[in-house]
Amino acid sequence: MTRLWNEPSDFADEMVEGFVRANGRWVRKVHGGVSRSTRSAEAETAVVIGGGSGHYPAFAGLVGPGLAHGAAMGNLFASPSAHQVESVIRASEQGKGVLLSYGNYAGDVLHFSEAQETVRADGIDCRTVTVTDDIFSAAPNEQHKRRGIAGDLTVFKTAGAAAASGYDIDGVERVAHLANARTRSMGVAFTGCTLPGADEPLFTVPAGRMAIGLGIHGEPGIDETDIPTADGLADLFIEHLLDDAEIPENVTDHGARVVPVLNGLGSVKSEELFVVFSRIADLLDDAGVTVVDPQIGEFCTSFDMAGASLTLLWLDDELETLWSAPADTPAFRCGSFDAAGLQAVDPDDDDDTDAVIPDASQDSRRTASTLADALEAVRDVIDEHAEELGHIDSIAGDGDHGIGMQRGSRAAAAEAASVVEKGAGAQTLLARAADAWSDRAGGTSGALWGVILRTIGARLGDDGTPSAASVSAGIVAAKDAVMSYGKAKVGDKTMVDALVPFADTLAEHVENGASLVDAWAAASTVARDAAEKTSDLLPAVGRARAHGEKAVGVTDPGAVSLALIAETITRVLSDGAHETTEKKE
Structure with missing residues (x-):
């Protein structure tokens, strides 16, 4: 378990602070992550990587000459927000375009894509290559649906080397x-991982058993078997990774050249990995595969998870040249990098100064006060x-919904x-709260709750008292925005399964003349019923998709949390209406 922390909610921030202070030669702190503290004399295409914290040396440890130019880092096991990604892009780009790369x-995807569109609107040529190396997370004919695990390293390294070699944005994107x-990668685990302050791991593996096909965020494995010997694990890795269906197109195993990356996920020691690798090297040799520059150690971890993964990068001449090119970062160094041409970057003032609060009417300020009370009540109920929400999520997801x-x-x-x-008026308050929620929570839920709050705020405005109709219109607009943004629909076992009936019921009651309090109460009841019915559904999107059968019989945590929030706001609205009535009397 994770033992050393102060306040669990501050862990990621304090970790970044310490990392930057220890590695100022390579990185500087910017809002949302880190960027290089030096730059080459000639401008380069910038490679910006990232993801949740808790995977060191991914992602900040891979920032430096010859590799990444910046890393956006979210909270523990949660993606960085779009605002954070945008900040790292702007701190890292040099006028030659930006390649974003991250696990799928x-x-x-939601946050990086939003940031990409934002900077594109300002004229920055920004492209994306998601990493999809995990062979157990989707079938060979659906590689685009696969997760990114330790194969991040091979994509980041070759793209960074291409940028350092003077490739333009088209070339860097092509190489990535x-x-x-x-x-191709696959991973196994013997125990789950425990986040700072948590009493239990995100998932467990029975004693003497090994989970196969796990994810790096605590997602349970796809299969389970008895713990093999070191040779047995090597056999398992190579059997799957050399399967004809898994070898990349136009590559044959005999005569191929491969970079193997044997990665410890947190608690498996290098000595154990060396024992496993000895058998891996024999098996590759027997298959006629030439091993090039093997990497054994920790490259993409999951806190204290006891597990390992094997990645194979099948080389061609260009990839081999780029893989072998010099790199100098806190956690990955290759060859001899000439630092003579590097120039120090002037440290940016990273204080996230408060934006000016727009003028608001007195009525809108009163509404904002009610909204602040509602968000306080939401905080308390969450x-x-x-x-409970984390437990629900751990059954078929990664267990971090409650924390997020x-x-x-x-x-x-x-x-x-x-x-x-x-x-602040109502719109300003909700817009600022949306950014705060999204920045701090990260992940899919952080993105979607940011969308919900911001969309509602846009309908309420900063002038006047909102009517029941305008509130209802805001909720309906938020429903549409969430479905457009997250691509989920009713029946996919997500927040949408509760949000759609809630919004539709609210609109129906308001149109029929009900007060906001009564309409909201009726809609909340419908949302609760809808959330409970998600237990019968198979997940169709998100991390739980690969564990569909495990999710049957369990409610969706996103739908449950939305229903909880709706019920809580019912009480806030009822209290407000009661106070208004008392004042009139």
Whole structure:
């Protein structure tokens, strides 16, 4: 388990602070992550990588000459927000375009894609290559659906080397796609991992058993077997990774050249990995595969998870040249990098100064005060149910939904309390709370709750008192925005299964003349019923998709948390209506 921490909610921030102070030769702190502290004399295409914290040396440890130019880092096992990714892009780009690369997870895709569109609107040529190396997370004919695990390293390294060699954005993108297409990985685990402050691991493996096909965020394995010997594990790795269906197109095993990356996930020691690798080397040799520059150690971890993964990068001449090119980062060094031409980057003022609070009417300020109360109540109810939400999520997901919702709701409530004191109106308060929730929570839920709050705020505005119709219109707009943004639909076993009936019921009651309090109460009841019915569904999107059968019989945590929040706001609205009635009397 993780033993050394102060306040669990501050762990990621304090980790980044310490990392930067220890590695100032390579990196500087920027909002949302790190960027290089030096740059080459000639401008380069920038490679920006990232994902959740908790995987060191991925991602910050791979920033430096010859590799990445910046890393956006979210909270523990949670993707960075779009705002954070955008900040790292702007701190790292040099006018030659930016390649974004990260593991293929729903939250990362949402946030990085939004940031990409934002900087593109400002004229920055920004492209994306997601890493999809995990052979157990989707079938060979659906490689685009696969997760990214330790194969991140091969894609990041070759793209970074291409940028350092003077490739333009088209060339860097092409090479990254090529490396990803020629990278295959699989992982196993003997125990789960425990986040700072948590009493239990995100998942468990029975004593004497080994999970096969696990994810690096605590997602359970796809299969399970008895723990093999070191040779037996090597046999398992090579059997699957040399399967004809898994060898990249136009590559034959005999005569091929391969970089093997044997990765420890947190608690498996290098000495154990060396024993496993000895057998791996024999098996590759027997298959007629030439081993090039093997890497054994920790490259993409999962806190204290006892497990390992094997990655194979199938080389061609270009990839071999780029893989062997010099690199100098805190955690990965290759060859001899000439630092003579590097120039120090002037440290940016990374203080995230408060934006000016727009003028708001007195009525809108009163609405903002009610919204701040509502977000405070949401924070409290999520605190109360965080453990339960995490438990639900751990059955077929990665177990961090409760933690993410807790981080997000706390940040949103704190920001709302701050700006309401400065005279913010309803729209401004919800927009600022949306950014705070998204930044702090990260992940898919952080992105979607940011969308919900921001969309509702846009309908309420900063002038006047919102009517029941305008609130209902905001909720319906938020429903549409979530479905457009997250691509989920009713029946996919997500938040949408509760959000759609909630929004539709609210709109129906308001149209029929009901008060906002009564309409909201009726809609909340429907949302609760809909959330409970998700137990019968198979997940169709997100991390739980690969564990579909395990999710049957269990409610969706996103739908449950939305229903909890809707019910909580019912009480806030009812209390407000009661106070208004008393004042009139």
